[in-house]
Amino acid sequence: MHTLNAAQQAAVTHVDGPLLVLAGAGSGKTRVITQKIAYLIRDYGIAPSHITAITFTNKAAKEMQARAQSLLGERAKGVMISTFHALGVRILRQEANALGLKPGFSILDSSDATGLLQELSGGIDKAQLRLLQSRISLWKNALINPDAAIELATDGLESSAAQLYVDYERALRAYQAVDFDDLIRLPVALFTMQEEVAERWRKRLWHLLIDEYQDTNRGQYRLVQLLTQGRDAFTAVGDDDQSIYAWRGADSENLRLLKADYPRLKVVMLEQNYRSTSRILGAANQLIAHNSKLFEKKLWSTHGQGEAIHIQTCRDGDHEAEWVVSRLSAHRFERRTQFSDYAILYRGNYQARVFEQQLRAQRIPYVISGGQSFFERAEIKDIIAYLRLLTNQDDDPAFIRAVTTPKRGIGGATLEALGLTAGRRRQSLFATLLSPALGDDLPVRQHTALREFSGFIQRMEHRAKNEPAGALLTAIIDAIGYETWLFSAFDVRDAETRWSNVCDFVQWIGRKGEEENKTLLELAQSVALLSMLDNGTEESNAVQLATLHAVKGLEFRHVFLAGIEEGLLPHRDSLDPARLEEERRLMYVGLTRAQASLTISWCERRKQGKTWMLREPSRFIAEMGAVALTAAAQGLTVPDTTTAIARAAGLRAMLAGK
């Protein structure tokens, strides 16, 4: 408690009613949550299992768990610290029956969902499909069901989306599958319909703590309401200036709604920033002052002025990557810092590639998050299809993927025949396959192959109940001949990469199985969640590469913000006033990740498709205010790449000599 300021202490000790901590970046909101968990358990005598904390990413959950553990030791283990979605899974798993789901239901990640929608929509083009999918997702997040969506639809696009939504829901139910949005929507529906179920959960949940509250959507808001109704005891912390998920249905109005919905709401403001130098904070404050305000907030730091913010003009994207990586390298030798003190941040995933190339070329270890997930690679999804099938045999998409990968002589015609019979009988493919009468509809050879497959799945399911997860997964992969198949289907280098990913996955499952004492069946279900937001491989001393969206809540000693140009940030599709404000908040999130130094780069030209486009520095740079900056942009010379590399090499030699 002595490590908290007075306002933080007030937030920690307020336990009997609703509380909102509303404060800017780096003011210790997340710290309030961790300390409050410890306070509730140690000083207030609440059992760990009655406390639940919600974070935005798996990574944040992990960090919070570690911090709670360092404060509380073993006792912290009983606290549920997870993302909203993981809480949803937990509720659904326990209440599956009430929702007509079986406990082993499948969770589709967004690319599975896209695949299913593609199939249902009869193969429309990708751009159109993306629009429909995001429309459906927004409806789901706003708790609007398919029937209501049909009524609400106002134009052609919305009507097709609503129709697709109807078919999509039907398919999901038939496959005993849920998508990410359902992980919130279904518990809300359940708690709304069945008061006694809601009450049971409320009893278990003495105090709920929610980080990054500004990025909750309608469904999540409702879930919190349903879980806390009655005692209304919860802690929400957030910053409206860091709301950056509107495109996924998040609504920072939820902060204001709290005040209306909970008349007893206590609001605590925090004003001291413990993270950044005054100069970085000043730039961030000046920038965000250009947005219209939901709440008035102050933020100051006692860390001193610190280093000037460096703005670098680069010729093009390649030059930028080279420059950033060389500067980082030189900086590390000068300051004797760790690689993990650095983050290179950008707006879009695709921007990562050039930085990865440079980092690899200069042999600098890095981790990347927010990019294409490890779990979204084809070979990993192949294996996951088998896992899904073990837990839920009605999962038709998993069945089709597994039965056809590796090829086992079961062709399109066979699957089509099977599909027709299944459709007629309103059964899943797997259930149809098991029924004795099927033989009439299929040629003998095909029938035997299918039967072999179903027998295999059933045997493995049986073994999964008591054999260690890692060993069993290895057995499955051996039995299906996956390695051999990879090397026959792809060229050697490609196959090697894929096989090594599969081995990593097996190891990871093995480790998780041991650590969490879970069977393969139990692990299989949570795998889908990992592909959601963050999936950075774990390495301790590495430069962090990430999108701005993925680094919310995190901090780094030295931050590079790349591609800070008109068109990229703000993005050219987001220039209307409302979206421009969201872009500005994104920049604010980026600036406020930095503790000690901040380097911003932009390119004079960039390739867009095949043509070179001239670029301008982002308006956000000007909005940060000139005092904060050294301006290479204003004609100051900076060491070019070669000098920086030479300097780094010189320093390396010097350090080695010492």
Ligand SMILES: Nc1ncnc2c1ncn2[C@@H]1O[C@H](COP(=O)(O)OP(=O)(O)OP(=O)(O)O)[C@@H](O)[C@H]1O
């Ligand atoms: N009272 C305090 N004394 C010393 N350090 C503190 C105090 N409160 C917070 N800090 C430190 O300040 C940094 C920022 O805290 P924290 O991450 O909790 O801020 P936040 O408000 O959650 O930021 P963000 O809005 O970016 O999520 C952390 O390193 C934290 O340990």
Ligand SMILES: [Mg+2]
């Ligand atoms: Mg935080």
